[in-house]
Amino acid sequence: MNTHKLTKVALNDPVWVRYSLIAVSLATIGLFLLLPLVTIFIEAFAKGWQKYATELSDPNALAAIRLTLWVAFLCVPLTTVFGLASAWAIARFEFRGKSLLTTLIDLPFSVSPVTAGLIFVLLFGAQGWFGEWLRDHDIKIIFATTGIVLATLFITCPFVARELIPLMQEMGNEEEEAALSLGASGWTTFWRVTLPNIKWGLLYGVVLCNARAMGEFGAVSVVSGHIQGLTNTLPLHVENTYNEYNAVGAFAAASLLTVLAVVTLVLKSFLEWQQQRDSDSRAPSEH
Amino acid sequence: MSIILNHISKQFGNFTALNDINLEIPEGELVALLGPSGCGKTTLLRIIAGLERADSGQVLLKGEDKTHKDIRERGIGFVFQHYALFRHMTVFENIAFGLRVKPRKLRPNEAEIHKKVHALLELVQLDWLHNRYPDQLSGGQRQRIALARALAVEPEVLLLDEPFGALDASVRKDLRLWLRHLHENLNVTSIFVTHDQEEAMEVANRVVVFNHGHLEQQGTPSEIYDNPANEFVSRFIGDTNVISLGHHNTEWLKLSGLIIAPDASNSVHIRPHDLDIIKSNTDSAATATLKDWQHLGALIRIELAKKGVNGSPEIIYAQMPNEQFKRLQLSKGDRVDLHIRHAHWFDAA
Numbered sequence: 001m002n003t004h005k006l007t008k009v010a011l012n013d014p015v016w017v018r019y020s021l022i023a024v025s026l027a028t029i030g031l032f033l034l035l036p037l038v039t040i041f042i043e044a045f046a047k048g049w050q051k052y053a054t055e056l057s058d059p060n061a062l063a064a065i066r067l068t069l070w071v072a073f074l075c076v077p078l079t080t081v082f083g084l085a086s087a088w089a090i091a092r093f094e095f096r097g098k099s100l101l102t103t104l105i106d107l108p109f110s111v112s113p114v115t116a117g118l119i120f121v122l123l124f125g126a127q128g129w130f131g132e133w134l135r136d137h138d139i140k141i142i143f144a145t146t147g148i149v150l151a152t153l154f155i156t157c158p159f160v161a162r163e164l165i166p167l168m169q170e171m172g173n174e175e176e177e178a179a180l181s182l183g184a185s186g187w188t189t190f191w192r193v194t195l196p197n198i199k200w201g202l203l204y205g206v207v208l209c210n211a212r213a214m215g216e217f218g219a220v221s222v223v224s225g226h227i228q229g230l231t232n233t234l235p236l237h238v239e240n241t242y243n244e245y246n247a248v249g250a251f252a253a254a255s256l257l258t259v260l261a262v263v264t265l266v267l268k269s270f271l272e273w274q275q276q277r278d279s280d281s282r283a284p285s286e287h
Numbered sequence: 288m289s290i291i292l293n294h295i296s297k298q299f300g301n302f303t304a305l306n307d308i309n310l311e312i313p314e315g316e317l318v319a320l321l322g323p324s325g326c327g328k329t330t331l332l333r334i335i336a337g338l339e340r341a342d343s344g345q346v347l348l349k350g351e352d353k354t355h356k357d358i359r360e361r362g363i364g365f366v367f368q369h370y371a372l373f374r375h376m377t378v379f380e381n382i383a384f385g386l387r388v389k390p391r392k393l394r395p396n397e398a399e400i401h402k403k404v405h406a407l408l409e410l411v412q413l414d415w416l417h418n419r420y421p422d423q424l425s426g427g428q429r430q431r432i433a434l435a436r437a438l439a440v441e442p443e444v445l446l447l448d449e450p451f452g453a454l455d456a457s458v459r460k461d462l463r464l465w466l467r468h469l470h471e472n473l474n475v476t477s478i479f480v481t482h483d484q485e486e487a488m489e490v491a492n493r494v495v496v497f498n499h500g501h502l503e504q505q506g507t508p509s510e511i512y513d514n515p516a517n518e519f520v521s522r523f524i525g526d527t528n529v530i531s532l533g534h535h536n537t538e539w540l541k542l543s544g545l546i547i548a549p550d551a552s553n554s555v556h557i558r559p560h561d562l563d564i565i566k567s568n569t570d571s572a573a574t575a576t577l578k579d580w581q582h583l584g585a586l587i588r589i590e591l592a593k594k595g596v597n598g599s600p601e602i603i604y605a606q607m608p609n610e611q612f613k614r615l616q617l618s619k620g621d622r623v624d625l626h627i628r629h630a631h632w633f634d635a636a
Contacts, residue, residue: 174367174369174371175371175372175373175374177338177358177365177367177371178365178367178371178372178373178433178436179373179384179388180338180358180359181336181338181358181359181363181364181365181437182384182385182388182436182437182439182440183359183385183388183389183440184359184384184385184388185359185388188388192384192388193373196373196375197374197375
């Protein structure tokens, strides 16, 4: 009892320190997070519901929404498959270059998105390495959906893998060995043993990946060419409309991205909670 | 199912896990692979199972060469040290797993699965837990469910990796006897790995002793205890006094009734219960001094000090039943004569 109290007192800073730390945190969050968030919606609805709806049903806005969904629809499954494959390889096998692979998976996090976009222009652009060959075969990558998908894939590929690698390493492979010893095939083992065990981590990665795929600006901006109604994604559309002094249009589109962010945040917390429950139940209890 | 291992070797990098292991296990036996940790016993078990590949050598199950066969084609049941129960499935579903993943033609229908799983649950006396999840069970219960799950596919050989390693001492004692009785009822060839010599001696009807990737000795528990093949086995199985041989000790051994040529071996091993104590009347003939004793239930462990090589005392242990010790009427510091009834020594390597 006594020691417990003592520790607590020892760890307690003076009242003024505590209150100023809390005040600084709250002020920062209010000023830099909440205020802008509120502003987005105030600006979006500045000229009423009607105007908001018109801006979002504008053909260019609709095209941007469609393209954003389409890009996410293509990228998320590919990233998921890549994430599962690489996490499986890293957690389960010993091979040469394993640590290199682990490091490279993180590369998109450390490279500026604009640089990532430029890489693709350099490779597939009109003056790029494969530019001539692509033109001869009538394939368009830069200033087209393909380029946007490629750039987004580059940016989002670590999300699922990074979530799964530590999870699968921690879990070990005894359960999978048990399934095999009971006669299950590799495929059955994956679906009935591995996947149920990693599902929350996997979904967590997918949610984050989806948010980034829909929200990516830098890399996509370089490769898209900002063609209205054709190669504008939602974030690019926000910039376009804003540059055209259409504040309501810009903030209306931005409000959609904000809703996406909030939904992502809620899902993320829910999945973190589920994962915590799983790992609590995994911790060895009494023997 | 009989198991024959021919010249099995396995290397992990520079570490030799197994060095030319030859072993034959007849059908229906309950065998313990015993050795200190890192001696290669678990690796050997995993090679028999097909979870690991040997670098060289053959695994024959029932006379058939299964060296390159997949774990699924070996007809084995494996019980993992940490149970490896599927944590997202109920106890029932865990046990049913092996039946549900059978190829469609061989798969039993739902009623048959139900019947079989409940029969297995009754066998391990845990039917009341069928709808629990693994994290709601105690360690001993998990172990028994893991065993039931392995038995569901009717394996011809059951492999258990340190089956009692993660359990409390009291639970472990119960489960050991239970496993032995279960084996008597099922009569399926079973191999288990353990580093606990008491466990091996108590449960198995055959013990194989490993050290540093070598097979040191195999035999029934009493063969191994009574006739250890070498110094390692003698030290590892049961308690033993190791008396190094030199001029000084040869004299002492002679006084205690053991005549041995000084160059016959490096040392002599004497089990504590092979040492008789006689109260000494004449001070000169005394071969040891009584230092202390401890009660081990029915037995008493007696700590004796004898003169060591450079005059410093050397501690040896004797063991005898309580009653016998009381009759001797000894107290601390008494001088005693010793009589060695039985001892081992091994050719100097």
